[in-house]
């Protein structure tokens with residue numbers, strides 16, 4: 001006999017459990033797990049959703065049953081919901097087919113291999129120095145950490161992908177439209193969409209979200225397309241320019257639509273996640289001056305005399321890396337990873353997960369579970385020192401990048417980029433809160449959306465360090 005679907009809260013006809021989720025679904029689903037166990041189910045409208053909330057459940061979903069559960073549930077806000085675009089997608093492709101494997105392989109070899117990463121180091125360093133230069137001009141003014149981090153990460157990526165800067169560091173006087181375009185896409189994508197709860201209503205697009213987001217994405221695609229076309233026409237500009245990712249894609253015969261979708265996905269997937277992590281790390285360091293002091297001492301010891309901070313210094317900065325890990329434990333950018341989907345019916349922990357169920361792993365809950373963490377709510381980077389615990393997908397109590405087939409391919413890049421930016425921010429500047437506020441006043445409230453951001457964007461005042 002087939003086992004039952006996982007237990008869960010009573011769900012109302014038609015609505016299911018939608019009204020219970022509120023605007024902090026990660027907290028509500030964590031409470032449900034305390035009542036219904038590490039693998040429970042709920043209904044969002046007509047959609048069955050199964051949520052894993054323990055180390056064991058995460059391992060069952062992402063390792064034992066990885067093949068069947070590594071499909072994607074594609075939300076309606078994704079332009080790649082449309083079947084034509086879905087076929088071209090890397091992150092949203094509905095199942096791990098040959099096209100997906102091909103894209104993962106290209107990205108792995110051309111962007112995220114040790115060799116590729118090494119050749120990009122100078123671009124990351126250059127963009128970080130642009131950031132430092134910009135902040136120097138902002139001395140004693142309020143700096144929105146999220147914005148400078150976002151522009152820096154985005155431009156580093158666009159340098160690597162297409163040899164161009166596409167975003168302006170100066171949001172106030174942004175000349176490019178990329179800043180606001182991305183911000184608006186993120187905002188719309190974070191709005192709960194009725195179509196996800198009642199797919200049958202999707203054609204009506206009741207909130208007009210799909211229409212708006214499609215419009216923005218068309219603009220985004222057309223910006224990419226213009227760059228691709230220019231490259232195809234051979235107007236390469238600087239003849240000394242090194243080959244980039246776009247050259248690789250063109251040379252292997254990719255069509256414009258294939259290139260556009262991939263570029264847009266890489267730029268989007270890499271930017272919001274990394275910049276949110278940078279913002280949270282800075283906030284935790286400001287909030288925990290003892291940790292800040294330790295990072296600074298470490299930098300002073302390892303980066304001797306060299307005024308410039310290089311990427312090659314990062315592997316020696318173990319305490320800084322522990323701070324980034326601790327930040328990702330408490331503030332994983334994707335509290336549920338990205339939604340998975342069962343491509344077939346399967347049985348997990350003595351329960352049936354029917355085909356097409358949406359499957360989530362609540363890593364926010366796992367990262368704060370006292371079963372795995374001592375003083376789980378305390379920011380204590382020391383826990384990662386002299387510990388083998390890593391976020392590469394083998395320790396299921398700590399998987400901010402996921403695990404298994406769909407693990408974040410950008411991991412090797414992110415773990416170079418994020419610490420380099422944080423280290424540079426604190427190496428070159430002393431930071432204080434505006435209006436003479438004390439660090440204990442810093443508001444760490446989260447805002448749930450596409451990523452889990454700070455509700456109040458972190459605003460800090462820089463003072464240039466005179467070394």
Ligand code: HEM
Pocket residue numbers: 090091092157265266267269270271273274277333334337338339400401402403405406407408409410411413414418
């Ligand atoms: C701190 C930074 C980052 C974090 C925390 C992060 C986290 C994640 C997570 C949780 C997933 C979903 C895994 C799953 O479905 O189970 C993911 C997927 C993905 N990430 Fe990242 N990521 C980061 C940076 C990046 C960067 C820099 C890039 C590329 C430049 C990137 C590209 C992608 C792509 C393409 C996918 C979809 C993979 C697939 O579906 O096969 N990410 N990431």
